[in-house]
Amino acid sequence: MTKTEFWQGNTACAEGALAAGCTFFGGYPITPSTEVAEHMALKLPKKKGIFVQMEDEIASMAAIIGAAWTGARVMTATSGPGFSLMMENIGFAAMTETPCVIVNIQRGGPSTGQPTMAAQGDMLQCRFGSHGDYSIIALCPASVQEMYELTARAFNLADQYRVPVFLMADEIVGHMRERITIPENLEHISRRELVPGRLPFQAENDLIPGFATFGKGHGVHVTGLTHDERGYPCATNPGVHAALVQRLVHKIEDATNAIADYDVINPDAGQVVVAYGAPVRTVQQVLHDGGGTDTGFLRLRTVWPFPKDALEKFSNAQVFVVPELNMGQIAREIERHVKVPVISLPRLGGDLHTPAELIKALEAHA
Amino acid sequence: MTFEDWFRKDRLPHIYCAGCGNGTIINCTLGAVDAMGWKKEQTVFISGIGCSSRAPGYIMTDSLHTTHGRALAFATGVKLANPALNIVVFTGDGDLAAIGGNHFIHACRRNIDITVICMNNQIYGMTGGQGSPTTPKGRLSTTTPYGSAEPAFDLCELAIAAGANYVARWTSYHVRELERAVKAGLENPGFSFIEAMTQCPTNFGRRNKFKQVADQVEYIKTHALLKAKRDRMIEQGEKVADDLFVIGELARRNRPAMGVKP
Numbered sequence: 001m002t003k004t005e006f007w008q009g010n011t012a013c014a015e016g017a018l019a020a021g022c023t024f025f026g027g028y029p030i031t032p033s034t035e036v037a038e039h040m041a042l043k044l045p046k047k048k049g050i051f052v053q054m055e056d057e058i059a060s061m062a063a064i065i066g067a068a069w070t071g072a073r074v075m076t077a078t079s080g081p082g083f084s085l086m087m088e089n090i091g092f093a094a095m096t097e098t099p100c101v102i103v104n105i106q107r108g109g110p111s112t113g114q115p116t117m118a119a120q121g122d123m124l125q126c127r128f129g130s131h132g133d134y135s136i137i138a139l140c141p142a143s144v145q146e147m148y149e150l151t152a153r154a155f156n157l158a159d160q161y162r163v164p165v166f167l168m169a170d171e172i173v174g175h176m177r178e179r180i181t182i183p184e185n186l187e188h189i190s191r192r193e194l195v196p197g198r199l200p201f202q203a204e205n206d207l208i209p210g211f212a213t214f215g216k217g218h219g220v221h222v223t224g225l226t227h228d229e230r231g232y233p234c235a236t237n238p239g240v241h242a243a244l245v246q247r248l249v250h251k252i253e254d255a256t257n258a259i260a261d262y263d264v265i266n267p268d269a270g271q272v273v274v275a276y277g278a279p280v281r282t283v284q285q286v287l288h289d290g291g292g293t294d295t296g297f298l299r300l301r302t303v304w305p306f307p308k309d310a311l312e313k314f315s316n317a318q319v320f321v322v323p324e325l326n327m328g329q330i331a332r333e334i335e336r337h338v339k340v341p342v343i344s345l346p347r348l349g350g351d352l353h354t355p356a357e358l359i360k361a362l363e364a365h366a
Numbered sequence: 367m368t369f370e371d372w373f374r375k376d377r378l379p380h381i382y383c384a385g386c387g388n389g390t391i392i393n394c395t396l397g398a399v400d401a402m403g404w405k406k407e408q409t410v411f412i413s414g415i416g417c418s419s420r421a422p423g424y425i426m427t428d429s430l431h432t433t434h435g436r437a438l439a440f441a442t443g444v445k446l447a448n449p450a451l452n453i454v455v456f457t458g459d460g461d462l463a464a465i466g467g468n469h470f471i472h473a474c475r476r477n478i479d480i481t482v483i484c485m486n487n488q489i490y491g492m493t494g495g496q497g498s499p500t501t502p503k504g505r506l507s508t509t510t511p512y513g514s515a516e517p518a519f520d521l522c523e524l525a526i527a528a529g530a531n532y533v534a535r536w537t538s539y540h541v542r543e544l545e546r547a548v549k550a551g552l553e554n555p556g557f558s559f560i561e562a563m564t565q566c567p568t569n570f571g572r573r574n575k576f577k578q579v580a581d582q583v584e585y586i587k588t589h590a591l592l593k594a595k596r597d598r599m600i601e602q603g604e605k606v607a608d609d610l611f612v613i614g615e616l617a618r619r620n621r622p623a624m625g626v627k628p
Contacts, residue, residue: 024447050446055472059439062432062469066412066443069430070451074443092433214428214444215451217407221374221423223431232377233423233431 014039016151026063091130117350135252260307269296385579387538387564435466474528495569531556556623
């Protein structure tokens with residue numbers, strides 16, 4: 001029988017992680033993400049899991065990567081300033097193909113900014129924040145239900161693609177309380193272990209190598225340096241570097257459609273709103289209230305890799321309108337993929353666009 | 367088995383300069399690890415960035431060569447997630463005491479059950495000889511061309527103050543004592559810190575008037591002061607010269623430790 005709860009988004013995130021089999025959480029307190037760590041601190045020891053509060057977010061990221069190599073499903077949670085500190089080791093996780101889940105309950109930035117107010121200002125940072133070329137996966141929940149479900153899915157994606165997966169939530173979704181139905185069964189995709197005869201960084205057809213869990217006798221060398229298929233440093237051979245970086249990018253970008261999760265509403269419309277995270281709620285309200293029957297809605301749950309094919313579902317689109325809690329970070333991405341105008345509707349300061357504001361904007365660009 | 371059986375022979379030749387002391391310290395460490403009778407598949411070597419941190423790449427166990435200064439934070443994750451694994455960390459003075467200083471004191475405070483070998487050559491070797499937090503006052507480096515103006519860190523005192531269960535300092539000259547100290551560290555539950563003072567002929571010796579490798583080893587040997595002797599000198603009111611450093615077992619205690627094998 002399914003169970004119904006009335007939970008805060010951050011609680012649902014932690015519960016989704018526990019349901020997905022997360023056994024290691026390393027973190028550092030930061031508003032507005034702290035409840036995720038607090039809930040994990042409460043629950044993990046009872047499940048024989050490990051909660052450790054590290055000395056900073058650099059160490060939190062390091063600790064979860066270390067734990068991941070023992071085979072554990074691992075997670076950390078943070079917000080803007082902590083997210084900036086994590087960038088160094090996020091790059092290490094990308095380079096070493098370490099499965100890990102990073103929750104970012106976004107708040108207003110730059111710098112210390114607005115600790116208790118919502119924003120979506122880290123959407124490009126999660127994609128490009130660490131140095132060098134690589135790809136990642138980012139999911140954006142718009143409800144408490146999705147805080148649970150997308151967190152759980154993040155672990156499957158991390159294990160399947162051997163990549164850092166980001167739950168890019170925001171203060172609104174993290175702190176709102178609403179009813180949630182706990183799914184009876186969750187899909188579980190296991191990490192593929194390295195098989196004898198294959199090298200620890202030798203990719204299979206899906207561009208992903210088998211995982212050489214520590215303690216199993218693989219004798220794997222894991223380094224952030226450019227490495228060959230054996231895992232040995234090979235930092236001055238241009239061919240080895242190019243092949244490695246291209247594989248790190250392609251293993252994710254080539255799987256965009258398999259990873260993609262979005263809803264297409266009113267695909268014949270001429271005017272299309274694209275939204276993810278908390279602003280989805282405003283769009284849903286406007287559609288619910290009947291504001292413009294000629295309004296299409298592309299509602300994204302995966303933002304990276306960007307599901308550009310979703311835009312083509314709106315074959316009559318004359319204009320895309322993109323309300324975001326930033327200065328147009330994803331509007332910029334959409335502009336790369338369409339030939340019609342893209343109107344960015346930035347909203348800064350922590351509040352959502354009101355339905356009236358959105359309707360006004362839609363009328364102005366009808 | 368001997369210490370040689372722990373090397374990845376297909377990774378040779380190594381990157382260390384002629385006369386570098388790191389190989390000596392790696393041999394002493396592997397000798398102690400071998401004497402523990404540990405299984406290779408249950409042993410993990412972890413490091414950060416720098417000359418010392420290249421060591422795990424030459425050892426045939428599972429190994430994690432991480433980001434600059436962060437080895438102890440990674441090691442904390444590995445050990446807490448799987449306490450059955452034996453963890454040895456290789457680090458250097460720049461990696462541990464500068465960029466990794468905060469992780470160092472917190473790993474000592476947690477008293478996590480790992481053994482840390484710090485190869486202290488008092489300089490950044492890999493990047494070409496810049497001053498580090500352990501470069502002695504007045505010594506020359508590419509970033510202290512007029513002599514280091516800052517006081518140096520005493521890493522062992524730092525580890526003791528922060529709570530490490532086992533702390534010892536030896537040198538690349540005192541190989542038997544160093545190997546015994548590493549073994550004592552491996553045996554002792556909790557955080558074990560072994561500092562090995564070592565020569566860097568290419569980047570420290572060359573700039574500080576050590577014409578031969580042996581000159582710098584000789585300097586290290588003659589400036590190492592046994593703890594017992596130092597204590598006696600202090601007791602008798604004798605002045606201990608500023609350019610001497612203390613060697614020996616400096617702490618062995620049984621504070622509760624984290625990540626101990628069940």
